[in-house]
Amino acid sequence: MMKNSLPVGNGLGLMKFRTMRRLLGACIGMAAGFGVMAGPIAGLTAVTAAASAAVADDRADFTFINRGEVGTLDPNRMSWMQDIRIGYALWEGLYALDGDTLAPIPGAAAKVEVSDDKKTYTFTLRDNGKWSNGDAVTTADFAFAWRRMLEEPGDYTYLFHYIKGAQAYEQAYLQDNKAADFKTVGIEVVSPTVLKITLESPCPFFLDLAAFPPFFPLNEKSLEKFKQVDPKSGRVSYGGEFTQPPNLVTNGPYRLDKWQLKVGQHLVANPHYWDAASVQSKTIDALSVDDPILGLQKYELGDVDWIADTTGEIAANLKEKGRQDVKVFPSFGTYFYSFNCKEKLPNGDKNPLADVRVRQALAMSIDRRPIVKNVTRLGEAPANLYVPPVFPDYPTPTGLPMLDGKSNADVLAQARKLLAEAGYPGGQGFPDLKIMYNTDVAEHQAIAEIVARQWKKNLGITLTLDGIEIKQFQTRLHGKDYAISRASWYGDYNDVSTFTDKYKGDSLNNDSAWVNAEYDKLLVAATLEPDVKKRLALLAQAEQILVNEVPILPMYFYVNKYVMRDNVSGIPLNPRNMVVFKKVAATHSK
Amino acid sequence: MVKFLAGRLIQFPIILAVIYVITFLLAWVAPGSPFQRTERPLAPQVQEQLKRQFHAESWHGFLLYYPPQMLKGNFGPSFNYPGRSVSQILSDGLPVSIALGGLAMSIAITIGVFIGTLAAVFRGRALDWVSLTVALLGVSVPSFVAAAVLRGVFAYHWTIFPLGRWPSGIETRLIGPLGHQFWDTLHASGFTSALSAWAGSFPQYLYAALLPAIALSLLPMAYITRLTRVSMIDVLGSDYVRTARAKGLSRPRVIFKHCLRNAILPVLSYIGPAAAATLVGSFVVETVFQIPGLGQFFVNSVQSRDQTLILGTVMTYSVLLLGLNLLVDVAYGWVDPRISVGGG
Numbered sequence: 001m002m003k004n005s006l007p008v009g010n011g012l013g014l015m016k017f018r019t020m021r022r023l024l025g026a027c028i029g030m031a032a033g034f035g036v037m038a039g040p041i042a043g044l045t046a047v048t049a050a051a052s053a054a055v056a057d058d059r060a061d062f063t064f065i066n067r068g069e070v071g072t073l074d075p076n077r078m079s080w081m082q083d084i085r086i087g088y089a090l091w092e093g094l095y096a097l098d099g100d101t102l103a104p105i106p107g108a109a110a111k112v113e114v115s116d117d118k119k120t121y122t123f124t125l126r127d128n129g130k131w132s133n134g135d136a137v138t139t140a141d142f143a144f145a146w147r148r149m150l151e152e153p154g155d156y157t158y159l160f161h162y163i164k165g166a167q168a169y170e171q172a173y174l175q176d177n178k179a180a181d182f183k184t185v186g187i188e189v190v191s192p193t194v195l196k197i198t199l200e201s202p203c204p205f206f207l208d209l210a211a212f213p214p215f216f217p218l219n220e221k222s223l224e225k226f227k228q229v230d231p232k233s234g235r236v237s238y239g240g241e242f243t244q245p246p247n248l249v250t251n252g253p254y255r256l257d258k259w260q261l262k263v264g265q266h267l268v269a270n271p272h273y274w275d276a277a278s279v280q281s282k283t284i285d286a287l288s289v290d291d292p293i294l295g296l297q298k299y300e301l302g303d304v305d306w307i308a309d310t311t312g313e314i315a316a317n318l319k320e321k322g323r324q325d326v327k328v329f330p331s332f333g334t335y336f337y338s339f340n341c342k343e344k345l346p347n348g349d350k351n352p353l354a355d356v357r358v359r360q361a362l363a364m365s366i367d368r369r370p371i372v373k374n375v376t377r378l379g380e381a382p383a384n385l386y387v388p389p390v391f392p393d394y395p396t397p398t399g400l401p402m403l404d405g406k407s408n409a410d411v412l413a414q415a416r417k418l419l420a421e422a423g424y425p426g427g428q429g430f431p432d433l434k435i436m437y438n439t440d441v442a443e444h445q446a447i448a449e450i451v452a453r454q455w456k457k458n459l460g461i462t463l464t465l466d467g468i469e470i471k472q473f474q475t476r477l478h479g480k481d482y483a484i485s486r487a488s489w490y491g492d493y494n495d496v497s498t499f500t501d502k503y504k505g506d507s508l509n510n511d512s513a514w515v516n517a518e519y520d521k522l523l524v525a526a527t528l529e530p531d532v533k534k535r536l537a538l539l540a541q542a543e544q545i546l547v548n549e550v551p552i553l554p555m556y557f558y559v560n561k562y563v564m565r566d567n568v569s570g571i572p573l574n575p576r577n578m579v580v581f582k583k584v585a586a587t588h589s590k
Numbered sequence: 591m592v593k594f595l596a597g598r599l600i601q602f603p604i605i606l607a608v609i610y611v612i613t614f615l616l617a618w619v620a621p622g623s624p625f626q627r628t629e630r631p632l633a634p635q636v637q638e639q640l641k642r643q644f645h646a647e648s649w650h651g652f653l654l655y656y657p658p659q660m661l662k663g664n665f666g667p668s669f670n671y672p673g674r675s676v677s678q679i680l681s682d683g684l685p686v687s688i689a690l691g692g693l694a695m696s697i698a699i700t701i702g703v704f705i706g707t708l709a710a711v712f713r714g715r716a717l718d719w720v721s722l723t724v725a726l727l728g729v730s731v732p733s734f735v736a737a738a739v740l741r742g743v744f745a746y747h748w749t750i751f752p753l754g755r756w757p758s759g760i761e762t763r764l765i766g767p768l769g770h771q772f773w774d775t776l777h778a779s780g781f782t783s784a785l786s787a788w789a790g791s792f793p794q795y796l797y798a799a800l801l802p803a804i805a806l807s808l809l810p811m812a813y814i815t816r817l818t819r820v821s822m823i824d825v826l827g828s829d830y831v832r833t834a835r836a837k838g839l840s841r842p843r844v845i846f847k848h849c850l851r852n853a854i855l856p857v858l859s860y861i862g863p864a865a866a867a868t869l870v871g872s873f874v875v876e877t878v879f880q881i882p883g884l885g886q887f888f889v890n891s892v893q894s895r896d897q898t899l900i901l902g903t904v905m906t907y908s909v910l911l912l913g914l915n916l917l918v919d920v921a922y923g924w925v926d927p928r929i930s931v932g933g934g
Binding site: 071072073074077079080152153154155157158170171174230237239240241242243244258260261262263288289290291293294297298300301303469470471472474475476478488508509 | 620621622623626627628629630631632633635636638639642643667670671672673674675679682683738741742745746749753754755756758876877878879880881882886887893894895
């Protein structure tokens with residue numbers, strides 16, 4: 001500032017001299033700065049080395065990144081894939097699923113006897129079944145949990161309606177809990193080891209349901225502390241705090257040791273588990289990682305053994321690099337477009353989509369190949385059917401013709417004819433409808449753009465894109481406040497009805513407002529049919545109606561995306577993402 | 591001073607009540623059901639059961655039920671994390687946010703004031719330009735870019751720092767005398783071991799928090815650098831500085847003892863809002879480094895329409911913001927006695 005700056009020369013020399021001095025000053029200043037910081041930095045390096053050594057010791061035998069944040073571990077409210085996955089590690093239902101075949105195998109029950117009319121299931125528990133606190137697992141624990149499911153209904157309570165009297169009891173309890181009689185329900189505790197379940201009608205997948213988290217048992221004693229009795233009605237409910245460690249008592253291969261939101265769960269092998277000898281990993285860390293790139297980086301550094309469900313983009317990029325550790329395989333779900341089939345649009349105008357010919361024309365003028373090739377990029381199979389091809393004995397119906405580049409002209413001519421018959425020749429007079437999608441996943445917009453472009457080119461109709469926030473999307477989809485919407489469905493249990501039930505006339509999940517008496521009749525007939533083969537034939541007939549009537553336009557079948565190296569064993573590649581955690585292990589060189 | 595404090599403290603409940611009502615209204619009218627956590631609609635009887643459980647049968651019932659509960663420290667159960675109370679989420683997340691934000695603010699203030707002072711002293715010279723560049727980068731590079739780059743370079747490429755691992759419970763150890771762990775150790779094994787356990791948690795904390803704190807500090811650091819520089823230039827030109835120099839005091843002594851105290855005033859008034867912004871704006875950095883702070887819950891609660899959690903986080907942040915602003919006003923009067931916070 002106060003330096004003398006008398007000119008001691010002129011021209012270039014001075015300029016250079018000054019610039020040099022300034023630069024030198026800056027350098028010295030910065031060097032001094034670094035000098036000041038060098039001490040802390042050296043100290044920090046030593047510190048980080050010590051701290052990293054301390055942290056590295058914490059690694060669990062097996063570490064994986066779950067699909068997302070686990071919201072709840074209360075079997076009444078579990079509905080996300082990630083919740084259910086941890087549920088399988090902590091609990092065991094009466095039956096369990098084999099990871100390779102997905103066939104039901106004995107779990108907490110040692111055996112089951114099914115009556116000739118397929119309506120009564122008599123389960124006998126293992127005599128060495130134990131809770132993680134050492135208590136014996138009894139049939140009362142199942143009866144308690146299942147009764148709670150009806151009295152304090154949750155996301156999957158409707159699956160209990162296959163049990164005799166269950167739905168009636170749920171309603172009766174809601175009306176007047178004091179008058180409702182649980183004895184009317186087909187859940188009978190015959191002895192501490194024998195449980196007799198009576199069904200409304202034959203349900204060939206009941207053992208599959210018995211393995212599903214909503215059917216898990218609960219340890220009543222451990223829940224007692226969290227019991228809340230409504231002073232007015234006397235209704236009983238349980239505070240969800242019972243699911244947090246150290247409160248949670250479970251009967252599966254693992255117990256919950258730690259659970260911190262945004263960090264994950266630490267699971268420790270349950271020493272009281274009846275099959276504890278087969279449990280491969282003593283500890284499991286299930287991490288919650290919100291940023292998929294962070295997840296991949298952790299995996300690349302070897303901090304993580306398995307990424308359960310990475311994003312489509314990451315999986316596609318890894319695949320394109322020729323990486324062998326990305327596993328892409330068929331899933332249990334379908335991506336489709338839902339048509340609103342009501343007579344009137346939400347704004348009161350006549351709905352062209354109420355005409356089946358319009359829906360058929362729209363369905364037949366879509367080429368799915370650019371979608372799976374350019375957007376999803378994981379070799380998904382283009383779909384003209386609703387039920388994914390994962391049921392080996394299911395007689396697959398015939399889908400509407402898809403554009404495939406070969407017979408395009410014929411199919412398109414047919415589609416244009418249908419549209420003309422419906423009163424919109426060449427797309428003339430077709431109202432400006434919107435394609436609704438949620439914006440949290442970028443792929444939905446890319447697909448909507450492709451679909452809109454194809455309809456414009458192939459049918460001459462112009463539709464606008466309507467991308468909205470996910471919660472608003474859900475409300476409008478379920479409220480039938482849309483014309484055309486992106487949608488999807490994943491099955492819950494190993495039966496075709498987990499898909500076909502969605503479009504029952506009175507189904508809560510029927511977002512298309514499509515009602516077909518014949519379809520409903522076939523589904524009812526299938527429910528009553530004890531013969532498995534005939535039953536599947538009835539369901540196939542129903543799907544054929546759905547496919548012809550096009551309340552939905554199938555786009556492609558979903559795939560699952562795992563990332564794991566060869567050092568991981570016990571994680572099968574089945575469509576339902578079913579993992580038997582007691583078999584999971586990873587070898588580490590370190 | 592007392593009058594000023596009393597006046598402010600009387601205002602607080604009124605401001606908080608207004609914030610509560612506005613937040614509630616916005617959360618209540620936002621489309622989308624907070625109960626439905628997946629894409630599937632819930633059966634009507636399930637919704638009814640949940641509404642009862644959350645005291646959300648009617649808007650006025652909900653509006654009136656929670657304030658008295660909140661005064662007792664009960665913010666109700668979370669909609670999106672069934673089985674977890676909002677109080678628990680807040681008490682788990684807030685210490686983490688404070689631990690992270692505190693370090694970020696320390697870095698921002700120390701380096702910002704230092705560079706700003708040097709830039710003023712060496713005005714127009716290379717160091718000044720360096721400081722301008724730093725400030726420009728700090729303002730224009732979004733924190734998610736800075737965080738991702740820091741993570742990629744120092745945690746992934748060179749594995750100097752941990753990659754998305756927050757040592758569990760470190761924030762409670764760090765808060766030390768405020769947390770129960772400190773007192774537990776004190777009771778069990780005496781003062782020295784409690785103190786050493788507390789001090790021993792620092793390395794682990796720095797190891798985990800340094801990178802995210804740097805990413806979080808860039809923006810306030812840039813502002814502080816520029817603020818310090820401008821006010822320092824102003825102060826350096828004043829008469830008393832010339833007098834001090836004429837008296838024969840050394841330059842560093844004049845700059846750091848006499849000038850800085852006055853030059854730091856505008857910086858001080860910025861620290862309150864900056865600290866609040868750092869706490870609230872930590873969402874991005876928390877996501878990039880997977881840190882279980884409150885910022886993530888703040889943003890996610892809005893996305894999932896978790897009404898109790900929205901109200902819980904908003905009220906917590908409001909109290910923090912009001913408190914920080916009050917603190918800054920008090921500190922202002924303390925640093926510069928000419929300013930009377932009493933308003934008279």
